Amino acid sequence: MSDELYGAAIKELAAREPATLDHPDASATQDNPLCGDRVGIDIRMEGGRVVAFGHRVKGCVLCRAASTLAAEQAVGLDAEGAAELADQVAGMLKQGADPAFPALAAFLPVRPHKSRHNCVLLPFRALAKAVGGA
Amino acid sequence: MIKSIREAFPALGRPGFHYLDSAAMAQIPGMVSETIAHLNRTARSNVRRGLHEMARRADEAYDGARDSVGRFLSAPPEEVVFTGGCTLALNMAAWGLGCALGPGDEVVVSRLEHHSACLPWMALAKERGFALRWLGVTPEGRLDLDGLGAVVTPRCKVVVATHASNVTGAVSDLPRLAEAAHAVGAVLLVDGAQMVPHGPVDPRALGADLYAFAGHKAYGPTGIGVLWGRAEILAGMAPLVVGGGMVGAVEDDGFTLADPPHRFEAGTPPVAQAVGLAAALDWMGGLDWQAVHQQEAALTWHLLDGLRGMDGVRIVGPLGLEARVPVVSFTVAGCHPHDLAHLLAERGVAVRGGAHCARPLMSALGLEEGTLRASLAPYSDRADVDALLSALSEAVAVLR
Numbered sequence: 001m002s003d004e005l006y007g008a009a010i011k012e013l014a015a016r017e018p019a020t021l022d023h024p025d026a027s028a029t030q031d032n033p034l035c036g037d038r039v040g041i042d043i044r045m046e047g048g049r050v051v052a053f054g055h056r057v058k059g060c061v062l063c064r065a066a067s068t069l070a071a072e073q074a075v076g077l078d079a080e081g082a083a084e085l086a087d088q089v090a091g092m093l094k095q096g097a098d099p100a101f102p103a104l105a106a107f108l109p110v111r112p113h114k115s116r117h118n119c120v121l122l123p124f125r126a127l128a129k130a131v132g133g134a
Numbered sequence: 135m136i137k138s139i140r141e142a143f144p145a146l147g148r149p150g151f152h153y154l155d156s157a158a159m160a161q162i163p164g165m166v167s168e169t170i171a172h173l174n175r176t177a178r179s180n181v182r183r184g185l186h187e188m189a190r191r192a193d194e195a196y197d198g199a200r201d202s203v204g205r206f207l208s209a210p211p212e213e214v215v216f217t218g219g220c221t222l223a224l225n226m227a228a229w230g231l232g233c234a235l236g237p238g239d240e241v242v243v244s245r246l247e248h249h250s251a252c253l254p255w256m257a258l259a260k261e262r263g264f265a266l267r268w269l270g271v272t273p274e275g276r277l278d279l280d281g282l283g284a285v286v287t288p289r290c291k292v293v294v295a296t297h298a299s300n301v302t303g304a305v306s307d308l309p310r311l312a313e314a315a316h317a318v319g320a321v322l323l324v325d326g327a328q329m330v331p332h333g334p335v336d337p338r339a340l341g342a343d344l345y346a347f348a349g350h351k352a353y354g355p356t357g358i359g360v361l362w363g364r365a366e367i368l369a370g371m372a373p374l375v376v377g378g379g380m381v382g383a384v385e386d387d388g389f390t391l392a393d394p395p396h397r398f399e400a401g402t403p404p405v406a407q408a409v410g411l412a413a414a415l416d417w418m419g420g421l422d423w424q425a426v427h428q429q430e431a432a433l434t435w436h437l438l439d440g441l442r443g444m445d446g447v448r449i450v451g452p453l454g455l456e457a458r459v460p461v462v463s464f465t466v467a468g469c470h471p472h473d474l475a476h477l478l479a480e481r482g483v484a485v486r487g488g489a490h491c492a493r494p495l496m497s498a499l500g501l502e503e504g505t506l507r508a509s510l511a512p513y514s515d516r517a518d519v520d521a522l523l524s525a526l527s528e529a530v531a532v533l534r
Binding site for chain 2: 003005006011034035036037058059060061062113115116119
């Protein structure tokens with residue numbers, strides 16, 4: 001039974017209201033065609049690093065929770081760091097790597113559910129796309 | 135009767151497994167699997183090419199499959215085109231009709247359509263310069279036919295409509311659509327993917343000019359679909375795919391087309407799949423459909439009634455049993471359809487969550503997150519519906 005997917009930590013992350021950002025330097029959108037989830041990322045950059053972050057999420061609990069976590073991790077990242085963060089999340093879900101930082105461990109129960117990996121990855125990929133394109 | 139039907143489907147014998155995703159893919163009777171295996175054992179050969187014994191058997195089997203599909207559709211076999219699936223059939227129809235259109239022409243597509251029925255026309259409209267007009271839906275998820283006359287104008291050349299919606303389950307009034315289309319000289323193209331699994335269809339009697347459906351939703355194998363067309367319509371259509379088997383004469387500077395249906399079956403056709411589909415349709419032809427429809431209606435009502443009694447549930451589609459197939463979509467306030475579908479799967483209940491490849495409809499109904507969809511078949515029983523309702527209550531409790 002995968003009810004643990006929807007544990008308190010995930011639900012708490014998902015319940016947080018997404019931050020918004022006016023006049024971003026860069027934006028990116030990622031879609032999951034399987035379920036129709038969509039994540040939009042807005043960022044403001046200084047010296048090649050993210051200094052402010054906003055996000056728009058239309059998605060399931062896992063996607064909303066992951067988007068909140070991506071927002072928490074975004075500030076201070078450069079393009080390489082954002083891409084590395086997305087790779088770390090993918091590595092934890094798909095290759096069994098340890099969580100790269102403690103908060104990511106909340107998504108460990110998603111690991112056996114391959115069809116849900118993209119729900120978690122979507123915001124991190126959107127972040128990497130936004131920072132990489134800024 | 136459900137018990138005897140159910141016993142024909144080996145996949146349904148697993149205890150605690152409740153398959154309510156037949157609108158995506160129906161299960162296959164063991165007899166159909168055996169028919170396909172038998173063909174591969176005894177008559178695996180290309181068709182309309184060879185002179186040896188295996189080729190003769192394959193020809194007979196393939197031609198016989200066309201006869202069976204024709205019987206199911208009350209149509210002559212010459213009007214039955216085998217395709218790789220319903221999506222390909224709908225693309226073939228769109229290309230065959232649409233490549234002759236241009237600026238000043240209009241094509242009307244209903245908002246109930248599956249992407250397979252509307253995307254080919256969206257792409258062609260952009261390429262050919264004709265206009266695409268949308269036929270709206272009512273809040274109940276039925277085609278809004280009140281505005282039909284205003285949408286289907288003398289410029290209209292093709293009307294595209296689903297026979298039964300894969301989201302709302304609503305059955306379209308094809309005779310009325312045909313009347314409006316034919317009054318302006320337009321062709322009615324129908325996506326029958328969700329209707330055919332619920333009994334034999336006579337597209338000509340309903341007023342359709344072209345009618346497509348999929349094998350895998352009609353208890354047959356994957357990789358097979360059918361495009362039926364009135365002979366005079368097919369004769370005027372260009373093929374989407376050219377190659378071996380669909381030509382008349384070939385010269386250095388061009389070629390002539392074979393007559394339908396072969397014109398539309400370039401390359402090696404899906405022989406075993408066609409034979410499997412024919413076996414499935416023959417099996418369907420042996421069912422007492424009046425009794426099946428009564429059972430499906432009773433189960434649909436039980437499902438609708440159960441959903442109506444649950445907090446926060448919005449049923450997306452007709453609330454009654456009139457003019458609907460047993461496909462029931464719904465949302466639950468505060469719960470994303472994909473989360474619910476996942477939790478239901480963990481409880482042995484197979485349903486579909488998402489947009490169901492019907493984004494234009496989702497947008498029209500304000501359902502950006504999609505819906506949960508439970509779809510029934512003649513093998514569905516009350517235990518399936520009860521399991522869904524019970525699991526849904528548990529899943530909602532997990533998410534809230």
